[in-house]
Amino acid sequence: CQTEFEKRHQTAKGNEATRKRFHAFVLFLGELYLNLEIKGAKGQVTRAEILQTGLKELLDALFSNPMDDNLICAVKLLKLTGSVLEDAWKEKGISCMDEVIQRMKNVVLDSDRSRDVRQMLLKLVELRSSNWGRVHSTWTFKEATPENDPNYFMNEPTFYTSEGIPFTAADPGMSEDVPDVICCGL
Structure with missing residues (x-):
């Protein structure tokens, strides 16, 4: 050399x-x-x-x-x-x-x-x-919340009423419509 x-x-x-x-x-x-x-x-x-x-x-x-x-x-x-x-x-x-x-x-x-x-x-x-x-990332992890992530509810499960109508946690009044059995996980 x-x-x-x-x-x-x-x-x-x-x-x-x-x-x-x-x-x-x-x-x-x-x-x-x-x-x-x-x-x-x-x-x-x-x-x-x-x-x-x-x-x-x-x-x-x-x-x-x-x-x-x-x-x-x-x-x-x-x-x-x-x-x-x-x-x-x-x-x-x-x-x-x-x-x-x-x-x-x-x-x-x-x-x-x-x-x-x-x-x-x-x-x-x-x-x-x-x-x-080279790309230097300044991204920091933030916990996703409905306020900072527009796609927050996309990963939520979809439930169906006894009539076959789908609803999710994003639907207004969802907690009133969900039977206690589903809410409690039984």
Whole structure:
């Protein structure tokens, strides 16, 4: 891995076969970063910091050689690891993701890129602006009551009178119409 990493600038410029192998290496390191957990002395689980730094440098190499296939690889890597990398960088108080996104925006403005690749980059910028598609729920549980839930009575049982007419707890005057046998559960 170290040898491949050290050759990142040459391989990002290389022929198609060399770049394809480099892209596989980049995505492998992205997967490794997501799945490799290291237990600290106090039992806390962290990710390998060396891989954070390495992924940033690999992204730099890909954006420094903005061929379509390099940019597609960068998009794949960021879709895979972007949210986790950004969280880790924010925890350290550094804004690496802002730099990466700015480089992507600069590439989008470059008319030499294919329309499809520019579109992919724009979609990734949108994904990041939506917090990587994560939804933080602020919903809290409230006990359903007739006052706060219009569907409160929908789960109530339906009773039938001796004439076959249905009625529920939602019907006005229901308690007067229900025989004591039903009310008492006998």
